[in-house]
Amino acid sequence: MQIIGTLTPQRTQQIVEHITETLLPLAKEEQAKCARGRLNLWLQAEPNYGTKKYMPAHTNERLWNFIQRIDSKAALAQVYFAKGGIGIDWHRDAAYAMPTAHIINLGAVCLECKDESGNLISLELSGGEIIRFNSKQSHRAIPRSDDRIGIGVWQAKIDIHNPANWH
Numbered sequence: 001m002q003i004i005g006t007l008t009p010q011r012t013q014q015i016v017e018h019i020t021e022t023l024l025p026l027a028k029e030e031q032a033k034c035a036r037g038r039l040n041l042w043l044q045a046e047p048n049y050g051t052k053k054y055m056p057a058h059t060n061e062r063l064w065n066f067i068q069r070i071d072s073k074a075a076l077a078q079v080y081f082a083k084g085g086i087g088i089d090w091h092r093d094a095a096y097a098m099p100t101a102h103i104i105n106l107g108a109v110c111l112e113c114k115d116e117s118g119n120l121i122s123l124e125l126s127g128g129e130i131i132r133f134n135s136k137q138s139h140r141a142i143p144r145s146d147d148r149i150g151i152g153v154w155q156a157k158i159d160i161h162n163p164a165n166w167h
Contacts, residue, residue, distance in 0.1 A: 001113045001121050007128040015066070016106050019149055022060060023079050030080070035088040039081040045160055047076070047096035053167045054160060067153055070130055071102055075156035082143040093135035098155040101135035107148030113139035
């Protein structure tokens, strides 16, 4: 897990305002056990954990163009809202995700992951950081504020261009 870039405070605020105005009203409660109560919204494609196929998700051209500058091979992203300080407990990302993933952090949070040897890596972040990490290693996020926003970005492990992988 490493910080690969940092947005300016002005750019961070612009993204937060855009997400709050356009996506927060559409967000739904997270279904994953490790993040119960957290709100989220999928962009481009949403994985169905039961069928291991994709479902259509929201589109937001402005935000997707920004995401593509971070990872040109990105196929799906999840915008999540840690309202009330709800984060996400220890987990590994599911079959839809390639190991290399990114987090665009837009608020105060402690990100933790365990490396291949089980050693804990911990990052205290204030907002604006872009992180690359291995999504198959156990990781979690502990919000340090009641209104943190984050964006998880993944390349698809299941062929997103194959119509048989959609339902």
